[in-house]
Every structure is written in structure tokens, then in C-alpha cells.
Amino acid sequence: MSSRRPGRRRRLGAVLSGALAALCAAGTSVAPAGATEPHADQTLQVAYLSFAVQNSYDAPMLAAAKAQAKASNVHLTVFDAGNSPTKQYSELQDAITSHKYQGIIVQPIFGTGLLPLVRQAISHHIAVANLDQELGPNLATDAPQVKGLAVNVVFVPTEIGTKLGHLVVQACASYHPCNVGYMYDIKASALDEALHGAFMKVVSPHHNIKIVAQGQSYFTPSDGLTATQDMLAAHPDLTLIVGSDQGIEGAQQAVAAAGKTGKVILVGYGASAAALRGIRSRAWYGDVAQLPASEGRLAVKYLAESIRTGKLFGGIDPVAELPHGGIVTKADVGEFHAEWPG
DSSP, rough: OOSSSSOOHHHHHHHHHHHHHHHHHSOSOOOOOTTOOOOOSSEEEEEEEETTTTTTHHHHHHHHHHHHHHHHEEEEEEEEOOOOOHHHHHHHHHHHHHHOOOOEEOOOOOOOHHHHHHHHHHHHTTTTEEESSSSSOOOOOOSSSSSSOOOEEEEOHHHHHHHHHHHHHHHHHTOOOOOOOOEETTTTSSHHHHHHHHHHHHHHOOTTTEEEEEETTOHHHHHHHHHHHHHHOOOOTOOOOEEEHHHHHHHHHHHHTTTTTTTTEEEEOOOOOHHHHHHHTTOOOOOEOHHHHHHHHHHHHHHHHHHOOOOOOEOOGGGGHHHGGEEETTTTGOOOOOOOOO
């Protein structure tokens, strides 16, 4: 676990210890002037802006959010952007101008693009929770980047990149050279730029590690398969492939088809069911965990409490509480449980 950030329980314990602690942690913890706090038994109306409902990573997040909504007396209205930033922007506009919702959960596709509308929603006394992706330009923190945000439940891209780098250094230790194929998800995205930059800071000092090939998976096994086939064709001496779980699922298929299972090391991120199976079978070397279902549950839980009490809950990264900082290898795979299929 990172020594720079306390675990979620420690942060939330400070918030919940009393009104004074909440004021200090959040900057403000009272409902805006003119706003009325709903009764505890009132059903809250909340808009949930998903980046893509059918995505295998997003679906368990939404399922957990719905289960928590039922427990928290929240009615969720789900908007599906289908991976379109333009559509998501319009959906957020509609959610604000409809005056139907006391709260909005955003799962950004292009976080900085949503900032003006999120600020508008907060100024209209609509509580906003950010979920999964960063809402703002800083991809190295779980702290809210919008004043008045109810809660910021995210993973930190630079931390994933750093942990991936350490896994690759470990896996490459006995290879000279260690020829690496790096699989982006969407190369031009801010997420991938931050993740790749942090990864390179870790691996660059190790002169045995050579990044000899690149590809893109677009978060799908089929594109991961194609990208790996291309990398193997151009570099038959490839030692290792690293990327998101969905991309590495495709890589595993390509490696098997090429008769190179066990000869090409696979490193992923996501801690999906596919990844944990791969690590147990030794087809994958290791993985960096994500917890999409926990994120969905926590976003609804603390948004509902924020609407009812006016408290702000700051930044929450569920991975911060995982064993070994969320780095999964054959030595500790039994300590992890998948929250999405892959």
C-alpha cells in the first residue's frame, strides 16, 4: 500500500468522527443556502451517467450501484453514453436542466470536458459524485478537483502505471534483453498518457528492458488479440506483453495460437476474473487490481449521505485497502477476489 495515502477507513473515520472533523476534511459540510435537506425516509432521485453500460468493467459497477441504491432509498436513472464524450456531455446537460435530480453520479469519458457542467450542477444545489475516472486534469490524485464535489471515488492512473512498471521490472529481472510489447487501451487518451508516463518512469532506468512494440486494445479482447498478433509477427523474440486485462485476454489467445504459452510473459491491470485465473494457472505473471463494484457501491452510499446531511467526503480509492497495494502475483493471488469478469 502506498505510504502517501491513508486507507479509506482512516480517511472516512476522520470525516465521520464529528461535525468539526467533517468541516476540516471537506472545507464545507453544510447544505448550500436555500437548499432543503430531504427527510431520511424520502426516496432520492439520482442520475447515473455511465460511460458504457454494456462494458464488462462497467456492468458490475452499475449492478453494485443499483444494489446500494436500494439499500440507501435511492432511485437511480441510468444514462448510457456508449463511450461517446459528446453524448455524455449532452446527458449531463439534460440531467441538470430537467430539475428532476437531487444528485448526479458521473463516470467521465473525458473528465476535463465535464468540469463546467459539474460546477453548474453544484451551483444549482445538485450533489455530484465522481466515479472511477478522474474529473479534472490531475491524474495523480484521488482528491476532488472540483470545489463542492460530494465524493470522488476513483482509481489513480499514475499509481496503476507505477505498479505495472514494478511488476515488469520484477518479471524481466533474469532477461537480457527483456523485449516488451506495450499495449495501450486508447493511446491518445489522457488516461493512457498518464499510465504510460508513470510506467516508463519505473522501467526506463533498467537497461535490460526494451520497449520494442506497441499496440492498442480499445479495452476489448478482440483488439488485444489483433494487436498481439501484429507485435509477435514483427518481433518474434518478444519477452513480455503488458496492458489492461481485456487486452491481455486477447494477448493470451494470440500467444497460445503462436505456440508461445509460457514463453511470453503477460502482465495486466484490472484484477478481473480472467486475470486471477490466468495468474493461478501461471499463464499470466501478475496484475494490478481495480475494484469497479466497490466503486459503484461507495459512490451511491456517500452521495446519498451527502444529499441528506450536506457533508462532503473527499477522495476515496478502494484499492488503497487491498493487500500488497493491489499488486497480484502467484504468491498472493488467493488474497484477491475479482469484481468483474474481464
